[in-house]
Amino acid sequence: MSVVEVRGLCVEYAPHGRAARRSGQQTRLAVQGVDLTLERGEILGVVGESGSGKTSVARCVAGYQTATAGTVAVDGTVLTARREPRDRRRVQMIFQDPYSSLNPAMTLRQALREPIAVHGLRPRQGVDQRVEELMTLVGLDLRHLDAKPRRLSGGQRQRASIARALALEPEVLVADEPVSALDVSVQAVILNLLADLRSRLDMSILFISHDMSVVAHLCDRVAVMTKGRIVETGPVDEVFRSPRDPYTRELLAAVPPHPWAEVPATDTDAALPDPTGQ
C-alpha cells in the first residue's frame, strides 16, 4: 500500500480582502484534480514553475491546508487538515526558510526536547539521549545544542529543522524547496542528508522543487506540475531521457546543469566557519 495517496485534490483560494473582492477578483483554482502516490521509502519530486500549485499540494498532504475537494490518505486512512495530534505527527513538513519551523527564542536543545515531551515519545529520562541522537542523525555537532538558530549557518539551520521534524518520528517528510535559499555549496549537502535519511530510516519524502537538476539528483520519481495539474509522472531517469509532455520538455530545456552536480558529496557545510565562534 502506498504511504500517501492523493486523489482528485483541488484547492481554491477566495479573493483575499475587501478590495480584492470589490475589484471583482475571481476565486483562484490553484490545484485542479491532482492524483499522486508516494511509496514507502521513496523520494517523489513535484516540480513546476512558480504558481503551478506545488506548495498547495504539499500543504494539503501535511495538513496545513484544507482541500476544496479530493482526499489525502496516509497508510490508507483519509486525513483532513483537522488532524488529531497523533495523525498530525505522521506527516512533517520542512520549508525553504528553516526559521519558519524554528523558534528564534529557543536553543536547539529546547526545540528538540519540546515535541518529544509534548507527544510523550520518550520517558522523561530518555529525552536528552533522544535529542543527542537526532543531532547526530542530521550531522549537527552536539556543541550546537545550546545555540539559538541565529547563531547557525543556513545549512545548519536546515539540519536543525529536519531534526525537529524527525523528533516527531513521522512516516513522511514533505520538503518544500528545502535547498532553494541555501548557498550552492550547501545545497548538495542537505540533499545528501535527505537521501541518507531515506536509506537509514526508510523515510518517504515528498520533495517540492522548481529545479529539475535538484530533482534529478535526489528523487526516484517525478511528477511535473503546471497550472494546477500534473502533466507527467514517471521514474526520474525516464522522464529526463524521454519527456512526453511539451511542458516537461520546456522545463528541461531551460535548466542548465547544476554547478554542484559534479561536486563530490563531501560535507562542505560542516567545513564552514563555526558561526558560534566556538
Ligand SMILES: Nc1ncnc2c1ncn2[C@@H]1O[C@H](COP(=O)(O)OP(=O)(O)OP(=O)(O)O)[C@@H](O)[C@H]1O
Ligand atoms: N493563500 C493564498 N491565497 C490566495 N492565492 C494563493 C494562496 N496561496 C497560493 N495562492 C495562489 O495559488 C497558486 C498556486 O500557488 P502555490 O504556492 O501552490 O504554487 P507553487 O507552485 O508552490 O509556487 P511557488 O513556488 O511560487 O510557491 C498561485 O497562483 C498563488 O498565487
